[in-house]
Amino acid sequence: MPERPTLEGLEAKWSAAWEEAGTYRFDRAATGEQIYSIDTPPPTVSGSLHVGHVFSYTHTDTMARFMRMRGREVFYPMGWDDNGLPTERRVQNHYGVRCDPSVPYDPDFRPPEEPSDREPVSVSRPNFVDLCLRLTVQDERAFEALWRSLGLSVDWEMTYTTIGRLAQGISQRSFLALLRRGEAYQLEAPTLWDIDFQTAVAQAELEDRERPGAMNGVRFHPVEGGEAVIETTRPELIPACVALLAHPDDERHRNLVGKDALTPLFGTRVPVRTHPAVEKDKGTGLVMVCTFGDLTDVMWWRELGLPVRSVLGADGRLQEVPLGEPGWDSADPGAARAAYSELVGLTINQARKRILELLAQAGDIVGEPQPVTRAVKFFEKGDRPVEIITSRQWFIRTLEHRERLIERGRELHWHPPYMRARFEDWVNGLTGDWCVSRQRFFGVPFPIWYEIDQHGNVCHERRLLPEDDRLPVDPSTDVPAGYEPSQRGQPGGFAGDPDVMDTWATSSLTPQIAGQAGVDPELYEKVFPFDVRPQAHDIIRTWLFSTVLRSELDYRELPWSDAAISGWVLDPDRKKMSKSKGNVVTPMHLLDEHGADAVRYWAASGRPGTDTAFDPKQMKVGRKLAVKVLNASKFALADLPPAGASLTHALDRALIGRLAGVVAEATDSFEDYDYARALERAESSFWWYCDYYLELVKGRRYDPDPDVSASVARALRISLSVFQRLFA
């Protein structure tokens, strides 16, 4: 018994001891209901963990420890989500490179020592992927060190990465199965597109940002005379206009409906039609449909069977179009070409400015532009608004499974229960199938090649698929069965699918990856379906939703019985922490300053699902609690008589009875995933115990008569053990 008990050194001593003893290893001999499996969120490996990670992972850890103490064999792996755009962007900045798939592989490539200020160095795709792997290995080491400092009781022998062979094989196998069953399909269709990353993105990855704009009145010219004025914030899309629409009940435009009008500047003939989704009281009540300005355009285009006139290129600039040719008819092809030549090659903003000048010169601007602020869709990791561009992409069927997904959401036990509403809202609001292909590099490739015909054309409908036992494959370096490497890209040869999967297309399989589906069937059988998916509420629409979808498509069952949803850590002003705001708190110094128990105390006091303000004061409180436990232990255990006596004194018996109630309450709280309530009960009863029970028994505890002190000694042993287990 030390003279002055101290927290210093305890963490290093015990984490080493637990590692040595394999305390948190999963015992594969366990079976059935005995096993409690956790579908741990793999944190994105792109820089550093922040205090929000510490918060929610601590919540999960308390559940793991509780279940272990209840006699369950806990399967608690860790994963690293290292594939995807965040890593690519970090590698670009860190090494000053840019991936260019047309550059050949250089086996002797060395990255620059320091990223230069000049143009980034173009490197081949394999070299780029090597750099991504190199950097993520470093990051993952740092992440593991942090998790160990925090005392997470994960089994470090079960770690996976989303770019690793296991995850790639499982992702590809699942995708090919979906393809065989028709649940995955390839289609050339309007797709949400980020013009900076030049990749398709999914509905789930969009966010709104307020942007200033201007509403411009623009005059169209009905072929039978008169005028048709629309209002638009996107005049640069006038060459892509395919129709004008009015509401069916709108008297003002009744004489135009069913007739044609010519676009200003380009003289393209477009029909005037009706659609019930047009809002009469917005602008003039007349709206132009372009291919494509927004998702509403896509809906009108699809429902009214309109043609496509695509003016926007993948790089976000206006591209060459065959004005005057079929599909691009013009009343005055010469004038149309002259006007469009002023726009081609310009960015969206440049083109918008220029076309307004041209319209003004032509006298087709009506009134003054009205400044407006409107919410614009952005890719959540992007810097410019998403556009809608027609491209060939892979999709997973989602819309037709909506009702079954809602049902699964109702079978799932949500903690807290109201989080289910977010899931249902999202499913009900889906507007399209899930676009899973990305025109990027550091991800799981689509395991598909295409035949090339004698003319050198890639035949996307003539697919060459690998057998499952070859997976994972990289079609950009591997060769389909029956072909030679020399036939790549040649007439009569083959071409690999150039795309990689959306990172969620892999993350949606974390139960299968963690459980090693198809690789270690015995393990998988034991852990799947998992018991719990812990995660934060902001990714219900992405990770939780997509995992439920994949499990439904592959197994027709839920991937887990429970979902434990944690809140966010907000800054002291209750604002969301984000890199751009510069208010992110990194956790390592907190662990150094306050100690893991203190940080965990703060985290565990945040109620399930509730956002919590970052508050170091709570960590100080946690540290005091830890010190108090040491001191109370010193008092309780010093010079105790031998064990074995019985509880004879009423006060001692009352204490133990009271503790039984606390244990029951804490247990009930934990069973309902309410670790915060369990902590609050344990803590308040512990301070009561110190202030009243320990003070009350001092006289008897030091009584020279062993018959008097024996009952106290017994009660102290029991009560101290109970409190230590409650806090554990």
Added chain:
RNA sequence: GGGCGCGUAGCUCAGUGGGAGAGCGCUCGCUUCACACGCGAGAGGUCGCAGGUUCGAAACCCGCCGCGCCCACCA
């Protein structure tokens, strides 16, 4: 516009039908032999507002106000 959550002491929050509470902060006192990272005493609140249900409402119901998040719209 729709959905969800929240609004209790200066701050952070607990409290789902009967006593308004905890920690921090503040005031006063105490080195008392587990602990000054402690102990004791105290000040501080029309429980967002307005109705209703009830013998009784911080809690249950209706409406409103404010804050946050998600979704939709965004011509």
